Amino acid sequence: MSDSQLHDDEEDNNDVFIDQSDIIHEVALDDEVLPEACDPNSDSDSEIEEVDDSDHIFTGHTGELYAAACSPTDMALVATGGGDDKGFLWQINNGDWASELNGHTDSVSSLGFSHDGKFLATGSFDGTVKIWDVAGNLKGTLDGPEGGVQWLRWHPRGNVLIAGFDDSSTVWMWNTDNFAFLMSFNGHASGVTCGDFTPDGRTICTGSDDATLRIWNPKTGESIHVVRGHPYHTEGLTCLAINSTSTIALTGSQDGSVHFVNITTGRVCTFTTFDI
Known part of the structure; x- marks a missing residue:
């Protein structure tokens, strides 16, 4: 299967949107129930005890x-x-x-x-x-x-x-x-800079210096989706993270942008593109 078959044209993509109906639970915060900030000028006996930094320094490495x-x-x-x-x-x-x-x-x-x-x-x-x-x-x-x-x-x-x-x-x-x-x-055309299993263990996602995200079947080695081109990253990927339900991959790039990708469809969620 060719890369073009694996990645639909932009006009054929179904955008993924998050709206009010997706909120699971909303909690209202009351300032009165929040803890008060510590006053650095206070002489109160309740101040936090100072910790000796030497108790938290581990030495062993020489590089x-x-x-x-x-x-x-x-x-x-x-x-x-x-x-x-x-x-x-x-x-x-x-x-x-x-x-x-x-x-x-x-x-x-x-x-x-x-x-x-x-x-x-x-x-x-x-x-x-x-x-x-x-x-x-x-x-x-x-x-x-x-x-x-x-x-x-x-x-x-x-x-x-x-x-x-x-x-x-x-x-x-x-x-x-x-x-x-x-x-x-x-399948990547350059070094593979990041990757991980999805939390359910059924899929592998990898990012590369070739500015693509590939989604793999770990049993067969087949590349299920190749995510590249507009509106995706224009430079190499540097990092990725996968949500707990194994449905969304978050990727970062040398181009300073962040994208969300639907792992099941291989489509870029265009509403969640951030420039940093």
């Missing part, structure tokens, strides 16, 4: 920090990655690192916890993704195409991982249970 993530199951566990080629797991309740993650040969550019909080994936400019348990033990390495890892995302309910690379126009997907390569998603 720039590029990535951070919080565990979805352990509120005290966080992970960081940086330019010193290392990752760290931190226990924030005691202000110390729990595990130092060594093994990459270049900067750790991205990382993320699995949906169940049992594993951490670290992506590096060395072109590999490493899988660790939360005790800091290396479980395996996922090799990709040439180029450093720009981003990675776990499936919302399974041990499947996707990643995008800076020198490749493809997205790769692996099974992290057996560290097997599953498939690559091919």
Whole structure:
């Protein structure tokens, strides 16, 4: 199926609108029930106690920090990655690192916890993704195409991982249970700068330097929709987010604009275009 078939002409698009009927619940705010602002000149004993900054500074990295993530199951566990080629797991309740993650040969550019909080994936400019348990033990390495890892995302309910690379126009997907390569998603004309599974796990959305958003079937690798051209972005995509119902993708671009896209139809919601 050609790209032109996948993306309807502008005049054929059905615009998506939000109006008063879409409001789920509206809450009226009464100024009298809002908390009063703290008076900086007050001598009251009820003032907030000053916190020692040293209690919240974690030291371990010797280079720039590029990535951070919080565990979805352990509120005290966080992970960081940086330019010193290392990752760290931190226990924030005691202000110390729990595990130092060594093994990459270049900067750790991205990382993320699995949906169940049992594993951490670290992506590096060395072109590999490493899988660790939360005790800091290396479980395996996922090799990709040439180029450093720009981003990675776990499936919302399974041990499947996707990643995008800076020198490749493809997205790769692996099974992290057996560290097997599953498939690559091919179609972008330039580096894939951002991507994610929809929360229901049924679709993948990816953005590229080629100024397109592609919507994929993760089972077949088929490109379901290609979103490009007027009224969409004119320069490369830099970021995306997907709403909780897996129906709308929000994308940002180097052109300074933000767009909403209907994931089901692949159509741009023209009323929600913002220039920044």
